[in-house]
Structures are given as C-alpha cells and as structure tokens.
Amino acid sequence: MGTDLFIPYQRGWIADRARVKLWEKSRRIGASYSEAAASVLEAAKSPDAGGQSSFYLSYNKEMTQQFVKDSALWAKKFNAVAGEMEEFILRDEDKDITVYRIRFASGFDILGLPSEPRSLRSKQGRVIIDEAGFVDDLPELMKAAMALLMWGGSVRVMSTHNGEDNPFNELIQDVRAGRKKYSLHRTTLDDALSDGLYKTICRTTGQIWTREKEEAWRAGLIADYGDGADEELFCIPSKSSGAYLTRPLIESCMEPGVPVLRWTPPAKDFVDWPLEQAEKATREWLDEHVGPLLAALPQERKHYFGQDFGRTGDLSIVWPATEEVNLDLTTPFVLELFNCPHRTQEQILFYVVDRLPQFSGGALDARGNGSALAESARQKYGPSYIAEVMISEGWYREIMPKLKARFEDRTMTAPKDEGILSDLRSLRVVRGVARVPETRSKDAQGTKRHGDAAVGLAMLLYAIETMDNEEPWECVTESYSATGGGINFAGF
Incomplete structure (x- = not known):
C-alpha cells in the first residue's frame, strides 16, 4: 500500500493496531475514507493471514451507503477480488434491517448496518462506529461491539463532537482519565492542514496549492460553520x-486534620538577609513544622510530589502524596509559600523531597521563573525522577480528566481547607478543556490565589502518570552547611 495514498494522520490511524481505538476529529478530513481502506485490507486477507469482516454502523443510511461505496473503490485500487455493493433486507423478529455488503474472495465481507445493538448479534470481526456522537444509544452500541473482542475482533469509534454531555465526549474523557485503556487519536482542522489536507484536496481537484489559498479556504470554512466552528472543526x-469540579465532589475527598503549612517571610527585608542567616531561619521553621510530618510517613510506601511555582504574584505549592497499597493517594500535608525567594524555595523543596520515603518522582512547573527551580531539582535527583512541565492546553487536556477522576472515584485525599477548595473550584472549562482561568481571587486571609493548589495537585498526578522507577531514590546520609548553598545530601 503506497503511503502517498494517505495523509499522515490517516496513516497513523490505519497503522494503529489497538483492539479499541477512538478518533476525536474535525469534519471532512477523510477519516471514514481511510477506515474504508483499512476495512478492505482486512477483508481481502485470507483466514490464515488473519483476515476479518468489518461491520460499519452510523446514524444515517446515506453515510452507510457511502462507506460501502468507498470500500468498493478501495477494493478496485488494491486489486482485491470483491463483488459489487449489494443491498438486501435482513429479516428480524423485531424489525427488518437494510444491509449493504461487499463480498470478498477471502470469504469475508464489509457490511453496512443500522446503528442498533441488535445489528451485531452473532457477528464476528471488526466494528466501526462512525459519527458516534450522533447515534441513538452509544453505550449500548459499545456494549454490543465489545462482545466481538472475545474472538479477536476490534472496535473503531470515530466522531466529531456533539455536546459536552454527549456519551462520545464522556467516553473520550474516560480514556484521558485512564478509566478506559483505549487508543485515542485527535485531529483538528489545523492538525489536518498541517499534515497536508488542503494540498491533497488541490491535487485531487487539479488546483495549484498556495499558502494564501489555503488560508482563505480555512477562513471560509470557519465562517460557514459560524458559532459551531469550534465543535465541528476544532x-x-x-x-x-462553568466550574469543572463541584463543591460536594471536592469535599467528599477532603480530610480534616491534614495540615496546610503556610510559609511567609519572617521580615520584609528577608530577601536581603545573608544566605547563612536566611537558611538557618528557614531550617528552624522546617524542623519545627515540616520535619515531624515527614518523619511520620510510611517508610515502605512510594512517595511523589507536584509543585506549582509562584514568586510574588502567585503562591508556590508543594503537594506530596503517599501511594497506598491499593494505589489510592494520601496527602500528608500541603505547603504554600508566599513571596518566597528563589533560594529559599529550593531549600524548602529539597528538604521535603530528601525526606520522602521511597521517593519515586515529582513534576514541577517549569514556565518563566519556575524553570530555575525545576532545573535544579532535575540536576539533583535526575531526569528519571523529575519532570519539567511547560503547562499548555494539551497538558491540561490530558491531565485534568485524571484529576477529576480521582475525585469522582474517591481515590485520593486532600486537606479540608478553604484555600485548597477555592483553588480547585476555580477550574473552568474553556474551549472544551479544564484549566485555571486568567482571573485571580482572594482567600479569607486576603492572599491572592490563582488556582495554585489545583495546578500543584495536577503536577503530582502527572508525576505519578509519567515516572516509572523500579528503584526509588533514597538519601542515606546527611550533612548540612549553612554557607555552602543550603542543605546537601550525599549518597543514594
């Protein structure tokens, strides 16, 4: 099969051999067309080579006819021995079903069926659910389709979006949250254009491609879709x-007695104190307030942390957690640092991490001023244990469903604290993605907040998702120098 027949995102979809895969997509990018080609390649194989029949379901008759016609065209291009498209009525005790079919010499078929669970009775092979956001009962259809996996079948689900509360979007969020271990593809209009969609259109229609023509074509599509462009194309x-997490949902995971330790400078001129004096004062505060909590942590369990960086405008948050035997997360405390100098942030962070038993990974906000602390942590503990995160829309898109799932499934604890609640409640869904908004709020003490604890928690979950260390980092000897750059630990 020549790779020039397909645009890169189409090739990626065809090459993905996952048993269940989903495609979140823009309209009119050739997703169904490429899946028709994949179906032909599978149906043309002999049984010994792993060939299979394909069963296509969508929400209207015209789409089903078009898919089977496209399959017939691909069969001719691939020189696959196949008959013409047939239309026949399948008698059923509930309701007769109109079926479209192409038969292959291999003995396998491509069939277009109504998008009803009963259509898959006694079937075996590949199931394709197209425009899944628009079928009548996607959960029941998925349930019927999954039965075909038992004997080596597969399930392919493709759709543009049809509302935030639609079962298709809920399925996508379950995948992103890690509840469903399916393969997920995402192709917006801009992704498709970047891969050469409009160039392919120009070649097919005999036009000469130019950047100006592509930009005008894109602008015209957006204008045509109007208010629906975000959903249909992006x-x-x-x-x-609205709010991403409800108050009752958050409070269901909050534990009284989990402390939020708040550090503020002991003097207005603290940033100008001599290094030795500043480190000594900070060490005394740490030994009094943080050390006992760290000493009480279970020595046999893995520990992680997440950190959101702030200097004067925002708080810095350090959120550690214990991973329990059942993989739930227990929060021992959360640190909030306000107007904390860079050197002191490093001292505090290293004090905490060096005392986390079975330390297995951490993630730090590496944007702007946070890059220095993230880099220092990476250099101290190694790239296998530290993730330097450049927060982006894509990062929010992938991690926030996992954060929400932790609350929904009650698999973590958080401090019962007004500031923490405020930060988590501040998350908003913007353009389909949960994130911290641009606006800031103030807590009861008058401290400005910008969703800092929510980001610290998301960083913690990101560390758990991305760090995979069989041998946790352990510090076994300690030496402290008040003038040699802070707290130094040797040996691990």
Whole structure:
C-alpha cells in the first residue's frame, strides 16, 4: 500500500493496531475514507493471514451507503477480488434491517448496518462506529461491539463532537482519565492542514496549492460553520462552561486534620538577609513544622510530589502524596509559600523531597521563573525522577480528566481547607478543556490565589502518570552547611 495514498494522520490511524481505538476529529478530513481502506485490507486477507469482516454502523443510511461505496473503490485500487455493493433486507423478529455488503474472495465481507445493538448479534470481526456522537444509544452500541473482542475482533469509534454531555465526549474523557485503556487519536482542522489536507484536496481537484489559498479556504470554512466552528472543526464540545469540579465532589475527598503549612517571610527585608542567616531561619521553621510530618510517613510506601511555582504574584505549592497499597493517594500535608525567594524555595523543596520515603518522582512547573527551580531539582535527583512541565492546553487536556477522576472515584485525599477548595473550584472549562482561568481571587486571609493548589495537585498526578522507577531514590546520609548553598545530601 503506497503511503502517498494517505495523509499522515490517516496513516497513523490505519497503522494503529489497538483492539479499541477512538478518533476525536474535525469534519471532512477523510477519516471514514481511510477506515474504508483499512476495512478492505482486512477483508481481502485470507483466514490464515488473519483476515476479518468489518461491520460499519452510523446514524444515517446515506453515510452507510457511502462507506460501502468507498470500500468498493478501495477494493478496485488494491486489486482485491470483491463483488459489487449489494443491498438486501435482513429479516428480524423485531424489525427488518437494510444491509449493504461487499463480498470478498477471502470469504469475508464489509457490511453496512443500522446503528442498533441488535445489528451485531452473532457477528464476528471488526466494528466501526462512525459519527458516534450522533447515534441513538452509544453505550449500548459499545456494549454490543465489545462482545466481538472475545474472538479477536476490534472496535473503531470515530466522531466529531456533539455536546459536552454527549456519551462520545464522556467516553473520550474516560480514556484521558485512564478509566478506559483505549487508543485515542485527535485531529483538528489545523492538525489536518498541517499534515497536508488542503494540498491533497488541490491535487485531487487539479488546483495549484498556495499558502494564501489555503488560508482563505480555512477562513471560509470557519465562517460557514459560524458559532459551531469550534465543535465541528476544532474538537471542542459545545456548552463547555462553568466550574469543572463541584463543591460536594471536592469535599467528599477532603480530610480534616491534614495540615496546610503556610510559609511567609519572617521580615520584609528577608530577601536581603545573608544566605547563612536566611537558611538557618528557614531550617528552624522546617524542623519545627515540616520535619515531624515527614518523619511520620510510611517508610515502605512510594512517595511523589507536584509543585506549582509562584514568586510574588502567585503562591508556590508543594503537594506530596503517599501511594497506598491499593494505589489510592494520601496527602500528608500541603505547603504554600508566599513571596518566597528563589533560594529559599529550593531549600524548602529539597528538604521535603530528601525526606520522602521511597521517593519515586515529582513534576514541577517549569514556565518563566519556575524553570530555575525545576532545573535544579532535575540536576539533583535526575531526569528519571523529575519532570519539567511547560503547562499548555494539551497538558491540561490530558491531565485534568485524571484529576477529576480521582475525585469522582474517591481515590485520593486532600486537606479540608478553604484555600485548597477555592483553588480547585476555580477550574473552568474553556474551549472544551479544564484549566485555571486568567482571573485571580482572594482567600479569607486576603492572599491572592490563582488556582495554585489545583495546578500543584495536577503536577503530582502527572508525576505519578509519567515516572516509572523500579528503584526509588533514597538519601542515606546527611550533612548540612549553612554557607555552602543550603542543605546537601550525599549518597543514594
């Protein structure tokens, strides 16, 4: 099969051999067309080579006819021995079913069926659910489709979005949250254009491609879709606004007695104190307030942390957690640092991490001024244990469903604290993605907050998702120097 027949994102979809895969996509990018080609390649194989029949389901008759016609065209291009498209009525005790079929010499078929669970009765092979966001009962259809996996079948689900509360979007969020171990593809209009969609259109229609023509074509599409452009072209489900986490959901995971330790400078001129004096004062505070909590942590369990960086405008948050035997997360405390100098942030962070038993990974906000602390942590503990995160829309898109799932499944604890609650409640869904908004709020003490604890928690979860260390980092000897750059630990 020549690779020039397909655009890169189409090739990626065809090459993905996952048993269940989903495609969150823009309209009119050739997703169904490429899946028709994949179906032909599978149906043309002999049984010994692993060939299979394919069963295509969508929400209207015209789409089903078109898919089977596209399959017939691909069969001719691939020189696959196949008959013409047939239409026949399958008698059923509930309701007769109109079926479209192409038969292959291999003995396998491509069939277009109504998008009803009963259509898959007694079937075996590949199931394709197209425009899944628009079928009548996607959960029941998925349930019927999954039965075909038992004997080596596969399930392919493709769709543009049809609202935030639609079962298709809920399925996508379950995948991102880690509840469903399916393969996920995402192709917006801009992704498709970057891969050469409009160039392919120009070649097919005999036009000469130019950058100016492509930009005009894109602008025209957006204008045509109007208010629906985000959903139809850019994979952003509609009606996406409001708080991401409800107060009752957050409070269901909050534990009284989990401390939030707040550090503020002991003097207005603290930043100008001599290094030895500043480190000594900070060490005394740490030994009094943080050390006992760290000493009480279970020595046999893995520990992680997440950190959101702030200097004067925002708080710095350090959120550690114990991973329990059942993989739930227990929060021993959360640190909030306000107006904390860079050198002191490093001292505090290293004090905490060096005392986390079975330390297995951490993630730090590496944007702007946070890059220095993230880099120092990476140099101290190694790149296998430290993730330097450049927060982006894509990062929010991938990690926030996992954060929400932790609260929904009650698999973590958080401090019962007004500031923590405020930060978590501040998360908003913007253009289909949960994130910290641009606006800031103030807590009861008058401290400005910008969702800092929510980001610190998301960093913690990101560390757990991305760090995979069989041998946790352990510090076995300690020496402290008040003038040699802070707290130094040797040996691990």
